[in-house]
Amino acid sequence: MKAKLEDVAKLAGVSPTTVSRMMNNRGYVSEATKTKVRSAMEELNYFPNDIARSLFNKRTNLIGLILPTTANPFFGELTFHIENLCAAHGLKVLLCNSLNRIDKEEQYAEMLMRNQVDGIIVGTHNRGILNYKRANLAVVAIDRYLSETIPVVSSDNYEGGRLATQRLIDRGCRYILHFNGPAELETPAQLRRQAFEDIMQQQGLPHDTYEMELPLDREDQLAVIRRALDEHPEVDGIFASNDMIAASVIYEAGNRGMSIPDDLKVVGYDGTAVTSSLMPQLTTIRQPIEAIANTAITMLLREIEGEFDDTARQIVLPVELYEGTTA
Amino acid sequence: MKAKLEDVAKLAGVSPTTVSRMMNNRGYVSEATKTKVRSAMEELNYFPNDIARSLFNKRTNLIGLILPTTANPFFGELTFHIENLCAAHGLKVLLCNSLNRIDKEEQYAEMLMRNQVDGIIVGTHNRGILNYKRANLAVVAIDRYLSETIPVVSSDNYEGGRLATQRLIDRGCRYILHFNGPAELETPAQLRRQAFEDIMQQQGLPHDTYEMELPLDREDQLAVIRRALDEHPEVDGIFASNDMIAASVIYEAGNRGMSIPDDLKVVGYDGTAVTSSLMPQLTTIRQPIEAIANTAITMLLREIEGEFDDTARQIVLPVELYEGTTA
DNA sequence: CTGAAAGCGCTTACAG
DNA sequence: CTGAAAGCGCTTACAG
Missing domain, CATH: 3.40.50.2300 (Response regulator)
Structure with missing residues (x-):
């Protein structure tokens, strides 16, 4: 079976409290104890259970990404950049391809709420949005007006x-x-x-x-x-x-x-x-796909942290003409 | 605040046990009670916390998808089909773009284990695989040989x-x-x-x-x-x-x-x-991108359910020549 | 510097 | 048909 914190504690001869403190770098732990705990972790090949941590912390570091389909290159690239930036911020991405279908959007919205995501990035029509409001969830829209209070990131x-x-x-x-x-x-x-x-x-x-x-x-x-x-x-x-x-x-x-x-x-x-x-x-x-991703994540993080700046309801990024030979 | 099961129970005048039983369709609950509970759920706009359920059930219905990047159309389309099929099976997808970088693959592998995913679909080199084995996690590879025991889905x-x-x-x-x-x-x-x-x-x-x-x-x-x-x-x-x-x-x-x-x-x-x-x-x-997705999910589900058929270590799907005008 | 206890929101035997 | 209790694997006040 998978090792749990208690097993580590037992093997190291300390209390679970101490092991937890170590993992979170909170409070004092003597060097000697640290060493014992660390080797116990190694020996048991221990990985903390983030599900249990989330339950207590009321923070999952999970974000939902709802868009029509990653099969479209625009969204495929956007998804890549968003997930990449999320990873850099310690966030994990739950992917939802809604195909712009309202029934799917609603199902996904409910699924994300049940999974206690910290925030949602929406690039689809999304009527399910009313539910988000109630849950008072952090939401950022990409190229969609969802409601008065949901910030929108788009290009010009x-x-x-x-x-x-x-x-x-x-x-x-x-x-x-x-x-x-x-x-x-x-x-x-x-x-x-x-x-x-x-x-x-x-x-x-x-x-x-x-x-x-x-x-x-x-x-x-x-x-x-x-x-x-x-x-x-x-x-x-x-x-x-x-x-x-x-x-x-x-x-x-x-x-x-x-x-x-x-x-x-x-x-x-x-x-x-x-x-x-x-x-x-x-x-x-x-x-500017990467800039759109970047801006959306930044705004979402601010919302999650509760430092949301009310003035920035809408951010518009510049586009450019690429001069090919078809026109 | 978000309503929890206990709030529903109180409002309906029953025990949490009864509410839980209803949600899971387990054991007997009288029609009268059901009605009371249902209206309490409505009134409180209650959604069960899947994190808490997962903790108890030791099953998250989460699967990890590791691939180079959804910005590549092959993987963008594969991702779309995989996520779509997962949704149909009640599974949720944690997306990981590794860019074929080993450091990223390892980080993602650890992240997925911490998050207690039920299984992983891997379309990238992935040396972190050794860890999966220990965790004795369900894994399916797409177009990659990862180890003797990990089934591979590929086209011909x-x-x-x-x-x-x-x-x-x-x-x-x-x-x-x-x-x-x-x-x-x-x-x-x-x-x-x-x-x-x-x-x-x-x-x-x-x-x-x-x-x-x-x-x-x-x-x-x-x-x-x-x-x-x-x-x-x-x-x-x-x-x-x-x-x-x-x-x-x-x-x-x-x-x-x-x-x-x-x-x-x-x-x-x-x-x-x-x-x-x-x-x-x-x-x-x-x-055959959709068939690859389909086969991978089917095999992964079998592994998760423990009905893995040992004979099917490798599945090879047919390809076809599309005759354009460039050759 | 360290530990015992309570609790995060659920579920499941076990009683009744 | 229904409820009280214990527990999933963590964390955090609170003591010591």
Whole structure:
């Protein structure tokens, strides 16, 4: 069986209190005793039971991470950075892929509460949020408005939308289509669409926006893209709200014998490392993924420690245009 | 404060024992009592503390997942499927991105033991494995040999290597280079290399293998690729052990004015959904990611339940060639 | 410098 | 059908 603190104490000939004190560096323990205890730990191959400690401490150092799916490179990279930073802060990550499904989000929210997580980072719609409030849990949202009191970390979506749209116009596009997720008020990502529509309207240029539920598999994306291209044969520019969609647009354009960027210019969104590897030619808006992760963790830790600064309800990080050859 | 079982009991006018019995559907509780308890739970917005339950039950329903990084699409997708299946089985996933670094692997291994996980799925080298054994923990490896007793799930790497190599030869390649991770005996992925070298030797064709430490950032990969292309100007085919490397090869070939597939043919490896979206033209070997996840979970559950079937030490799943236009 | 006791929030024999 | 007691593996006042 697994050794427990009591076994260590017995073997070392001291009380459990003393062993506990040693592990936590609390109170005085003589050098002689320390040595005895340490060798007892070695001998028994002892590891403290963090479950028992958590129960007493009312602090698990566990955080929940809810996002649509790590299969999407943006979230896969975000997850990597978040988990990495957590590990550096002694936090452990319980991963939840909700696929943006409300039923899953609710199940996960309950699961996290039962597991006494110290905080939650949410990158999904999440209606279960009401429950968090009651539990008065630390929560940080990424690119989502969840409630008045939950801080939001996002990149500058309006600026991203503006940069993408302007790039297409500068390159001579006069008829641009935009692909985005469903119009929902809760996410700042809608600002990309808003920027697009604002600018096109200002310039008096024809445009249209198509919505697709995310995550969507490739075939479904292609169906929307085909319809859009069919409905707008004059199109000469596309602003896609993520790089996968942009890639599918380019693929479908190829099927139709359109050449990129001559016949059609395409700008994507996210600009992950994976995109840089697999599609270095794609012009896209780069989100500062690591900075988003960093900011989210920092805010969450502040909330957990109770030093939450009420003024910083929303943090917006800069994006940049990556100039590929597709636009 | 958070309500606890005792609060529910008091409000319902019963003993904690009865409330516990209800939650666990154990023993008899009268309908009348059930109703009282249920409404008390509602009123207090009660959620059981799984930490406390775990302490008693010696079962956390927590599993650890150690892999290089979810930022790599293969692992991002694998993680998605594993977590998803775990959720369906009532298991929770503690995520660990080790970057194949031994120090991190060891830290994570200890962390997981302290947290009393019921089992671990390992997709990284992991020397910390010795400790698992002592803790006599359920472990399943993905594409890694960890020890005699730890079952391994992998796809058919030799066949994958064979398919890739044969494809290149069939398309007329006579001088093929292979890019792979460092030659280490612990991973079945070395069989890809072996298949490549076996076939090339059989056919008496010139070939060479270059190793790169993974995960490697794009610039470092490109450096190896440039060196390889410089050293072998006669090369007409490349078999890369993952799709990111294949993409970088194609990129560098473009820089050199080589046209794909006329001057150089390229086959990748992994064939993730992300690759299908971003690089549908890439000829690659598709690993059955969801099946790998499924098999790993099934085996781990069996180990946890103690019904481990000793005969199934290694499970090899079929791969397939996806025929793109790069080879 | 060290230990006995109580308690973290649950569950499970054991009684009744 | 229901409850009092002990215990899961720790930690922390409180004594000494």
